[in-house]
Amino acid sequence: MKIVAVTACATGIAHTYMAAEQLEKNAKELGHEIKVETQGALGIENALSARDIRQAQAAIFAADIEVEGSERFEGIKVIRVPVQDAIKDPKGVIAKAQK
Amino acid sequence: MIEKPKGIDVSTEVAPAAEFEFECKLPNGMHARPASRLAEIVSPFASDCLLTNLRNRASADVKSVLATIAADVRSGDTCLMRVEGLDQVAALAALRTFIAEELPGCDEPLADGVPEGSAPKLPRGLESAGIGYLSGLPVSGGIGQGIAVVLGPTAITADFAQAAAPNPNSEHERVECGLAGVRARVEGLLARHPAGTEAAILKAHLAILSDVALRREVARRIDSGQSAAQAVVEAGEHFSGLLQRSESANIRERALDVRELCAELLEEIYGPGLQTAAVELREPSIVAAETLAPHQLLALDRQWLQGIVVESAGATSHAVILARSMGIPAVVGVVDATRLLTPGEDAVVDGNRGLVFPHCPAPVLRFYRREREAQDRRRAALAEYVCARAISADGVRIEIGANISSAVEAAAAFESGADGVGLFRTELLFAHRNTPPAEDEQFAAYADVVRAAAGRPVILRTLDIGGDKPLPYLKLPAERNPFLGYRGIRIYPEYREWIATQVRAALRASAIGPVWLMAPMVASVAEALWFKREVASGMGELRKQGAAFDARMPLGAMIEVPAAAFLLAPLCEYLDFFSVGTNDLSQYFFAADRENARLAGVANVRDPAFLALLQQIVSEVRGRHKWIGLCGEMAGEPRHLPLLIGLGLDEISVAANAIPGLKRSAARLSGSVCRELLGRAVACGSAAGVERLLNSAVPAQDAEPLLSTSLMMLRSDSRDKEEAIGEMVNALYAAGRIDDPTRMEEAVWARESVYATGLVQDFAIPHCRTDAVSANSIGILKLDRPIEWGSPAGSPVRMVILLAIRESGENGLHMKIFSKLARKLMDEEFRRRLLEIDDPGEMISLLGRELEGIAG
Numbered sequence: 043m044k045i046v047a048v049t050a051c052a053t054g055i056a057h058t059y060m061a062a063e064q065l066e067k068n069a070k071e072l073g074h075e076i077k078v079e080t081q082g083a084l085g086i087e088n089a090l091s092a093r094d095i096r097q098a099q100a101a102i103f104a105a106d107i108e109v110e111g112s113e114r115f116e117g118i119k120v121i122r123v124p125v126q127d128a129i130k131d132p133k134g135v136i137a138k139a140q141k
Numbered sequence: 142m143i144e145k146p147k148g149i150d151v152s153t154e155v156a157p158a159a160e161f162e163f164e165c166k167l168p169n170g171m172h173a174r175p176a177s178r179l180a181e182i183v184s185p186f187a188s189d190c191l192l193t194n195l196r197n198r199a200s201a202d203v204k205s206v207l208a209t210i211a212a213d214v215r216s217g218d219t220c221l222m223r224v225e226g227l228d229q230v231a232a233l234a235a236l237r238t239f240i241a242e243e244l245p246g247c248d249e250p251l252a253d254g255v256p257e258g259s260a261p262k263l264p265r266g267l268e269s270a271g272i273g274y275l276s277g278l279p280v281s282g283g284i285g286q287g288i289a290v291v292l293g294p295t296a297i298t299a300d301f302a303q304a305a306a307p308n309p310n311s312e313h314e315r316v317e318c319g320l321a322g323v324r325a326r327v328e329g330l331l332a333r334h335p336a337g338t339e340a341a342i343l344k345a346h347l348a349i350l351s352d353v354a355l356r357r358e359v360a361r362r363i364d365s366g367q368s369a370a371q372a373v374v375e376a377g378e379h380f381s382g383l384l385q386r387s388e389s390a391n392i393r394e395r396a397l398d399v400r401e402l403c404a405e406l407l408e409e410i411y412g413p414g415l416q417t418a419a420v421e422l423r424e425p426s427i428v429a430a431e432t433l434a435p436h437q438l439l440a441l442d443r444q445w446l447q448g449i450v451v452e453s454a455g456a457t458s459h460a461v462i463l464a465r466s467m468g469i470p471a472v473v474g475v476v477d478a479t480r481l482l483t484p485g486e487d488a489v490v491d492g493n494r495g496l497v498f499p500h501c502p503a504p505v506l507r508f509y510r511r512e513r514e515a516q517d518r519r520r521a522a523l524a525e526y527v528c529a530r531a532i533s534a535d536g537v538r539i540e541i542g543a544n545i546s547s548a549v550e551a552a553a554a555f556e557s558g559a560d561g562v563g564l565f566r567t568e569l570l571f572a573h574r575n576t577p578p579a580e581d582e583q584f585a586a587y588a589d590v591v592r593a594a595a596g597r598p599v600i601l602r603t604l605d606i607g608g609d610k611p612l613p614y615l616k617l618p619a620e621r622n623p624f625l626g627y628r629g630i631r632i633y634p635e636y637r638e639w640i641a642t643q644v645r646a647a648l649r650a651s652a653i654g655p656v657w658l659m660a661p662m663v664a665s666v667a668e669a670l671w672f673k674r675e676v677a678s679g680m681g682e683l684r685k686q687g688a689a690f691d692a693r694m695p696l697g698a699m700i701e702v703p704a705a706a707f708l709l710a711p712l713c714e715y716l717d718f719f720s721v722g723t724n725d726l727s728q729y730f731f732a733a734d735r736e737n738a739r740l741a742g743v744a745n746v747r748d749p750a751f752l753a754l755l756q757q758i759v760s761e762v763r764g765r766h767k768w769i770g771l772c773g774e775m776a777g778e779p780r781h782l783p784l785l786i787g788l789g790l791d792e793i794s795v796a797a798n799a800i801p802g803l804k805r806s807a808a809r810l811s812g813s814v815c816r817e818l819l820g821r822a823v824a825c826g827s828a829a830g831v832e833r834l835l836n837s838a839v840p841a842q843d844a845e846p847l848l849s850t851s852l853m854m855l856r857s858d859s860r861d862k863e864e865a866i867g868e869m870v871n872a873l874y875a876a877g878r879i880d881d882p883t884r885m886e887e888a889v890w891a892r893e894s895v896y897a898t899g900l901v902q903d904f905a906i907p908h909c910r911t912d913a914v915s916a917n918s919i920g921i922l923k924l925d926r927p928i929e930w931g932s933p934a935g936s937p938v939r940m941v942i943l944l945a946i947r948e949s950g951e952n953g954l955h956m957k958i959f960s961k962l963a964r965k966l967m968d969e970e971f972r973r974r975l976l977e978i979d980d981p982g983e984m985i986s987l988l989g990r991e992l993e994g995i996a997g
Contacts, residue, residue: 055956056900056963063964083956129967 043074045139046090047102048109050081051125058082061104061128068132081110090114100139104128158225159233162195163240164217171214175244177206181616182239188226190236195219201354207399208354210383243619261495265886266863270504277450277475279495280461284513285448285470286489286506287425289482289499292437312369316359319369319410323402324350326409335585348575349395349402355380369410377403397453401434422446427488427497429478433460443467448490450478450497468553472497494883508867515871515882522851522877523801527558531804537812539786541803542600542794544772548586551593554797558804561597563794564720564772565590567604567643575614577639583646591654598655600720600770600794601647602699603640603672605629605661624725624734629662629699630672637675644679652689659697659720664704666711672696673715695768701725706758713765720794721758723773727751746775747835748828752784756823759788770794779806779880779915780835786810787819805877809845836912836949845916847958848988851876852920853981861928862938866890866907869920869943877915878945884913885945899932901966903976908944910955917954918945919992921984923976940975957995965991 047065051057062078069076077098079090092114095101100119103109104127112120121139128135165171171179183190183203192209193200196218201208203222214220222240224233261276324347331343349355355376362372377400384396420428422445429450430437438449438460449464449471464471470492478497482488487501489509498505531541542563543554547570554562570578570586578586590599606612607628615636620626633640647658660672673696683690696715700706701722712719723746728734730751733743745751755771762769770792775781777795779802785793786807795803822831852872859865866889874882888909892898899905920943927937942962946955965971971991978984 053895055959056898056906059960059963060900060967063967067967080960082960084953084960 043140044098045069045074045076045100045102045136046094046098047076047078048081048105049078049125049128050105050107050109052106054082057125057129061125064129064132065102065104069136072133072136074136086110102135102139104135158223159229160221160223161237162219162221164219165214166216166245168216170216171209171212176209179203179209180206182235183232185616186228186232188224188229188232190232191223193221193223195221205352205354207352207380211354211380246619263496264494264508265890266508266867267504269863272498272502272505273500275475275478275481275497275499277472277495277497279492280473281465281469281471282492283468283470284489284491284493284509285427286487286509287427287447289484289486289488290420290422290426290428291479291482291484292420292428292430307368309363312363313360315369315410316363316373319406320350322409323405335582346398346402349398370407373403373406397432397434427490429482431479438464448492450475450482450490452476452478511868511871515875518875519877522875523805526801526804529804531807533786533807533810533812535811535813537786539790539807540792541800542770542792543797543800544794548589550797551590555593557797557800559797559800562590562594562599563770563792565599565601567602568606571604571606571612580642580646583643584649587647587650587656588653591650591656594654596654598657600657600659603643603658603660607632624728630660630668631662633671640675641679644676645683648679648683648690648694649688651691651694656691657695657697657718659699661699662702663698664702666708669698669712669715700758701729703730706754709758709761713762713767718768719762721755721769721771721773723771723775730754745828747831749823749825749831752819752831753823755788756819759790763789779803782806783810783815783818784822786812787815802877845878847917847919848985849876850981850985852918853984854921855923855979855981855984857922857924859922859924859928862930865922865924865928865941869922869941872920873918873945878918879913880915881913885909885911888913897930897932899930899936899938900963901972902936903939903972904942904966905930905938906942906944906959906962908955908959910946910948910951912948914945914947917947919943919988958992961992961995
């Protein structure tokens, strides 16, 4: 399946990127296609386009803070989890998105 | 016999004494500073000037500072000033004017040189251990370790039981003989140290030995039936006590001189048994003392002296100046040090932070051993630059000279790699004494420096004194605005004999090696010509005497008065070289007192206007093929170096310890880039613009790679987080990638306190972004034993990756590297590889591959 995700942590310097890495790596291992937007200290990177979102079956917000532009995801399923969950149990988070 | 006080025997041959009464309005009474001004006012007159405090009937010959202080004139006391002698009318007039106009202004607070600020803090690595320490004022940097040696106070113990009432005549004689003996000893020492700091101090001691009032106090007590010992003890205590109460730190420190001389006098009279014998050091030692006299310091074996702890506070005492010039770590103002340090026990002096450890438990020894190792490594790393020439990457050469104030500093300056002495300030030779130094004494000092220079040029600046830097024997009236007053070359015609003496001494030294002579505060061509004539006449005199000198000794001028900057064409016709004094030039150029805190940003040497002035000066001088250097504080800051190289200066002159670092910085720069940078700086609209330009022009990245083997520490014995961070900071410091380790360490801990960076199992990534970093760096610490990092994850850390990024002009580099590392560490295979590698080169190539494209 196709998944989009946004990661954002409170300080935006480490966990945002660690969570993104975990989601990307594990989704691929599970045979999914994933694109992760990071909203961290470097600003928004790898931004999700309207088309990315339209094509996805589910969105994961691994965020401890408000996700910027959450209105972009209206109309698709959004799973919200703390950043730590995506780092520690990325497969579990992905499984939730599949349900 | 001790001479009778002046002004008591009324001579019948002169007119009746003239007198007047005045009320002391000084809030702190007639303490040492006004008393010494008073003595200066009356000393040119032959008349006796007697002050009587009508409150306590105490009288004083105001020619003696000690006596005037001893009269204990307090605020509101009415005093009678009685003047008698052939020139009494003039003396009386001078006194009246002084007391009415100048005296009330004598009481402004005097800067003590003790910086205000928070008490020294324990370094992080020792904070948690609960270790006892003392703190004080760090006055001489470095770390010293050794056994504690507590010097007995130079106290004069009045423990002389007299079997019989002494015979006053024989006691007077004992004191006279004793004084002659001490004088001979001091003069003997002076012959061995004819120049520099030691000499100045010894001269001051000779002056005290002949202080009229001190001798009178001793004589009076003997006449009243005391033994010589009691009389000396009491008179000494009396005066040192009075000096000790002074508001001025400088005067308080003179109290020590009085006590020490009295102690020496007793020793001379009664033999050494009376005093604490001189301490002999036999192993590395930390010497603690209530007060430390220069003599005591000089008597200690430098080979074993590792550190100095003094209870009294005084950043400018003679002993401190000596300690600094000898490079001995020293902390002063340490309360109760002599009681809290136990003789024979190991102690550590941290002269960088102002800490003293009277006991050295293992953590302290370990902490400072590691820190000292880092300092040694840094010194070794910089050593290659000591002998190197300061030369930019594209071959532009700039000489780096040293600023010194005394001959004792010369050797250290050349050991640090000075290309010459760029500024020998000769004022210290003239300070702390009552008469200017004689030609031979000056010659000895200059010759010492010239010999140490071994063929490298020594730029000697003739006396730069005046209202801003007063000398007690320089009879200058107080000025409303001393920095704009009678100082530098302006006073030379009046004190021509002094300058002639100094010029002769300098010329004689020029026979030994290259001496360049320059005059301060030159503002006109006439002044330069006066100076040149004076040197010519000095040459004439020496020729007559058959003394050797360099007839082509270069002559120059300081460029510190803006007017001189616009007279360079004619000045270049008469002079051979110039040295820009940026401290004064900037404050005169901006009309802003550099010591006025409210004007701190005004006289900014990075202001484009000032840079344009410098550019004009240098190009004018260079265009006429004359030599030009720069010797102000501006030169000592490494970040100014691109501008200074861009200016095309022949030389900059800085504090000796800054030299190796500047040589290294120069090697990283490109002359053409510097010239271009200067052009852009001059075109900036403000100092802030220049700051931004300098910050964005960080040259470090090009020359220093992010990763280097010296930062790959793959066998670390650090035992906890504090040590691990300390070890990495030390490594960066040793590698010359940071200049201020304390600031760097604080920056790392500031991030750690937000959240511990033990992000992933086995790994921690402490990081910081600060301008304490001069070259962006990644350090790796692989721990022999895992340590706790205090992370939420809670797992122990086996590898620490430190990221140190310079804040200015970093453009997100910090976060790019950090986020990249954070991502990569999610990869178990990557983590396993990192932990496996034990070869620094392999580590660098692995990290280098991962960070490619980010770190440039």
